[in-house]
Structures are given as C-alpha cells and as structure tokens.
Amino acid sequence: MGKVEIINGVETINGEGFQLTLLDKVIGAARANSVWPLPFATSCCGIEYMGTMGSNYDVARFGMERMSFSPRQADLLIVAGTISKKLAPILKQVYEQMAEPKWVLSVGACASSGGIFDTYSVLQGIDRVIPVDVYVPGCPPRPEQIIEGCMNIHRLVKSESLRRRYSDEYKHLLKKYDLNDE
Ligand code: SF4
Numbered sequence: 001m002g003k004v005e006i007i008n009g010v011e012t013i014n015g016e017g018f019q020l021t022l023l024d025k026v027i028g029a030a031r032a033n034s035v036w037p038l039p040f041a042t043s044c045c046g047i048e049y050m051g052t053m054g055s056n057y058d059v060a061r062f063g064m065e066r067m068s069f070s071p072r073q074a075d076l077l078i079v080a081g082t083i084s085k086k087l088a089p090i091l092k093q094v095y096e097q098m099a100e101p102k103w104v105l106s107v108g109a110c111a112s113s114g115g116i117f118d119t120y121s122v123l124q125g126i127d128r129v130i131p132v133d134v135y136v137p138g139c140p141p142r143p144e145q146i147i148e149g150c151m152n153i154h155r156l157v158k159s160e161s162l163r164r165r166y167s168d169e170y171k172h173l174l175k176k177y178d179l180n181d182e
Contacts, residue, residue, distance in 0.1 A: 010158075024162050031075075031101070032157040033063045035150075038074035038098070040091060042081030045108035045140045049080045052143035064150060071097035076153060077130075080107035080146075082115065083123045095130045096179060100165050103157065105149050106132045109139040131173055 004013050010029045012021040041049055052059065059065050068074035071094050083091060095104070106126055109115035112135045114124035126132060133156055136149035164170055174180070 025158075027162060028158040028160060032154040035062075035064050035076045035103075035153065035157065036066050036068045036074050037064055037076040037078050037105075038068050038071055038094070040077060040079045040081075040094060042083060042087070043110065045080035045110065048140040048143060049078065049107060049146060052146045057143050057147060059147070059150070062147075062150065062154065071095075072099060074098055075102050076150075077102065077104045078107060079104065079111040079126050082110040082117055083126055084121050085123050086121070088123050088126075088129045091126060092129045092179075101157075101160075103133045103153050104130060105134050105136065105153055107136045107146055107149065108141055109137065112137070115139055129177070130179075131177055 003015075004011060006012075010021055010025045012019050014020075039046065039049055041047075051057070053065070053067070064076075071077075075098065077095055077098060079091065095102070104126075106112045110117065110122075111126050112132075114122050116139070118124070123129070134149050134152045136145050138145055141149075161167075
C-alpha cells in the first residue's frame with residue numbers, strides 16, 4: 001500500500017505505478033484553479049477590484065486573470081459596489097444566465113448590506129435576491145482582502161461535492177430565491 005500525500009491540496013495515495021484519489025477532489029482542484037470571474041462592478045469597490053487585477057497583485061497566480069463579461073462563460077460572479085433596487089432584477093438575471101456550477105463573491109459593505117446607504121433606493125444586501133457564497137468586509141476592502149475572499153471561494157470550490165448541485169439542500173436554496181434549477 002502506498003502512502004498518503006497532499007498534492008496541490010488534493011489528498012492522494014501513491015504507490016509504485018499507481019495513484020489513487022477521489023474524482024470529487026481532482027475536479028474540485030481543477031475548478032478552483034481555473035475560476036473565470038464576471039465583475040459586476042458599480043462603484044468605488046469596483047475600482048478596488050480593478051486595482052486587484054493590476055500587475056502588482058497578479059491574480060494570474062490563481063488562474064483568475066481571464067475576465068468574462070458574458071455570464072455564460074463565467075463561474076464566479078463578483079459583485080463590487082452599491083446595487084440599487086432598480087438594478088437588482090438585472091443582477092438576478094445575470095446570475096440566472098450563468099451555468100452551473102457557479103459561485104458569488106460579495107465585495108464590500110454596499111454589496112453585502114447596503115453599506116452606508118440605508119435609503120429607499122438601495123438594495124440592503126445582494127443576498128436579498130441571489131445566494132452569496134463569500135462576503136468581503138470593508139468600505140472599500142483593500143485588494144489583499146479581495147484576494148482573501150477569492151481564496152475562500154477556492155477553498156469552497158475544492159471541498160464542494162460534485163453532487164451538491166443535485167442535493168435537496170441546494171434545490172431548496174434555489175427555490176427560496178425563486179431561481180430556476182434547470
Ligand atoms: S462599500 Fe464603501 S467603497 Fe465600496 S461601494 Fe460602498 S461606499 Fe464605495
């Protein structure tokens with residue numbers, strides 16, 4: 001019997017001429033290292049996100065340099081900035097147009113809770129219309145915090161079961177948000 005090793009965060013058993021691991025783990029590692037983000041940036045937090053995309057922070061290290069402005073070619077929705085109630089249905093539509101599996105990163109106080117804009121026109125958190133996987137606090141968060149949020153998304157992607165999307169729990173979540181599960 002071979003010994004257990006961790007290779008790129010994936011637990012494997014290696015021996016002479018063979019390597020064993022779980023399909024869930026391999027696919028999770030592949031997905032986590034090739035996330036294509038869709039930036040839904042509306043205000044100041046969006047500028048911080050642009051800073052994060054600069055050469056100084058080099059998100060290509062994590063396989064995340066390929067931006068997608070089409071929901072159909074993206075798997076991580078990054079919402080950065082104030083979302084007005086008028087914009088909320090558009091955000092929901094963009095989320096619905098993304099194919100499974102997909103994740104959502106809420107960047108900054110405005111996207112997460114409405115921030116300082118406790119007014120009639122501002123959505124008090126995007127989780128009122130779409131499910132959020134990771135929240136990044138701050139007004140605005142620094143690029144390092146945004147990268148930490150992305151790392152948390154990667155941890156989630158790596159550890160998520162392939163079958164989670166077919167689970168009753170996930171279907172219940174989509175139903176709660178009145179989202180199509182097809
Ligand atoms: S959280 Fe602060 S920095 Fe970010 S969009 Fe809102 S007001 Fe601007």
